[in-house]
Amino acid sequence: MSGMFDNAIWFNQPLNNWDVSSVINTSRMFNAALVFDQDINSWNVSNVKDMSGMFCDAWYFDESLDNWDTSNVENMRQMFSSAKFFDQNISSWDVSKVTDMTEMFNGAKYFKKILNKWNVKSLKKYDKVFEDTHLLENEKELVLSEWTTKIAQK
Incomplete structure (x- = not known):
């Protein structure tokens, strides 16, 4: 499904009624689908490994994704980059296999969730992960400090 609705x-x-249970790649699926804002919380994404850029530039997307099983995802690079209005609680996601979160929320201007409880033990890249969001500097520092500690404890 990579790039399916790209641009x-x-x-x-x-x-919401799509069966995506066999899908392993949703990268750039809604990239630049500017007005996409539909409920897809019921999707079974448990086999997906690559969600990079999935909602990149999907400006108006702000639907709950808290039911998603992300336990097999390895790449979340730019997943919500420039998804300007996204501000959903995804703190329950299992991101323990994710290695790349570079610019994951970069430009998601209204995102202000604190994700310091995520298990980021596999994370290798996370440059600019919260750049240009509504998180306060001390909130960003808290999350990144806790992530750095968890990564070091591998």
């Missing part, structure tokens, strides 16, 4: 600027149709 589908005006796409905003319901997809």
